Amino acid sequence: xxxxxxxxxxxxxxxxxxxxxxxxxxxxxxxxxxxxxxxxxxxxxxxxxxxxxxxxxxxxxxxxxxxxxxxxxxxxxxxxxxxxx
Numbered sequence: 001x002x003x004x005x006x007x008x009x010x011x012x013x014x015x016x017x018x019x020x021x022x023x024x025x026x027x028x029x030x031x032x033x034x035x036x037x038x039x040x041x042x043x044x045x046x047x048x049x050x051x052x053x054x055x056x057x058x059x060x061x062x063x064x065x066x067x068x069x070x071x072x073x074x075x076x077x078x079x080x081x082x083x084x085x
Contacts (some may be wrong), residue, residue, distance in 0.1 A: 045069075 045064075054063035 049061045049064055052058075052064065
């Protein structure tokens with residue numbers, strides 16, 4: 001009977017380790033890095049929209065704002081603003 005108890009104990013320990021690994025996967029460094037990269041993309045897109053607004057390109061800024069990813073690939077917008085005069 002001791003052997004069965006040992007197998008059950010091993011199974012429970014293995015399940016606890018798997019649960020702990022899953023929790024760490026959901027809240028560990030990978031999630032933080034993903035959040036940081038999303039924030040960086042959002043900030044870069046916002047800077048681009050503000051640059052267009054400062055140049056008086058309100059229609060382009062509005063169109064870029066309403067795109068799904070703020071990258072404007074489908075809008076054929078320049079990646080960088082031309083130097084101001």
